[in-house]
Amino acid sequence: QICVVFSEELKCWCRAVIKSFMYCIDDYQTECFLVDYAKYIFVKSKDIRVALEAFMRIPYRAKKCRLYCTKPVTLRVDFFEDTAKLVPAKRWDTAAIRYFQNLL
Numbered sequence: 356q357i358c359v360v361f362s363e364e365l366k367c368w369c370r371a372v373i374k375s376f377m378y379c380i381d382d383y384q385t386e387c388f389l390v391d392y393a394k395y396i397f398v399k400s401k402d403i404r405v406a407l408e409a410f411m412r413i414p415y416r417a418k419k420c421r422l423y424c425t426k427p428v429t430l431r432v433d434f435f436e437d438t439a440k441l442v443p444a445k446r447w448d449t450a451a452i453r454y455f456q457n458l459l
Contacts, residue, residue, distance in 0.1 A: 356372070356373075357370050357371065357372055357390060357406055357411065358370075358371060358372075358377045358403055358404065358405060359371060359403070359404045359405070359407075359410065360373070360385075360387050360389075360398045360402055360403050360404070361398065362389065362396055362401040363397070363398075364396065365392070368404075369389045369390075369391055369453040370375050370389070370390045370391055370406060370410070370411070370415075370448065371388060371390060371396075371398075372387065372388045373385055373386075373387055373389055373402070373403070374386045374387060374395070376400075382399050382400060382401070383400040384397045384399065384400075385397065385399070385400055385403060387403075387452070389450070390418040391415055391416050392416070399428055400441075414418060414423050420458065423457070426444075427441060427443070427446060427447040427448070428441045428443060428444055429434055429442060429444040429448050430442075430454075432449035441454070
């Protein structure tokens with residue numbers, strides 16, 4: 356379900372999908388995925404609202420897409436030769452995901 360959250364960084368209300376909750380010192384923090392900006396942020400529980408129908412009819416700014424022929428890579432470290440290089444991988448691992456996100 357999509358709700359509306361206030362982003363301190365963007366200084367505006369954004370549509371988001373709630374991913375998880377965690378309790379902090381005095382309030383709950385919520386991890387949200389901003390559907391218009393395709394990024395994850397943490398917001399306070401008091402900054403979450405129910406989305407109005409008119410707000411939901413606005414087209415999303417971020418679109419899901421795939422990159423044709425993009426192959427996963429991983430970092431292989433050779434301790435004997437004291438080298439590190441990117442090599443093809445069978446599946447996307449966390450290092451490959453971080454590297455790919457940095458490229459974007």
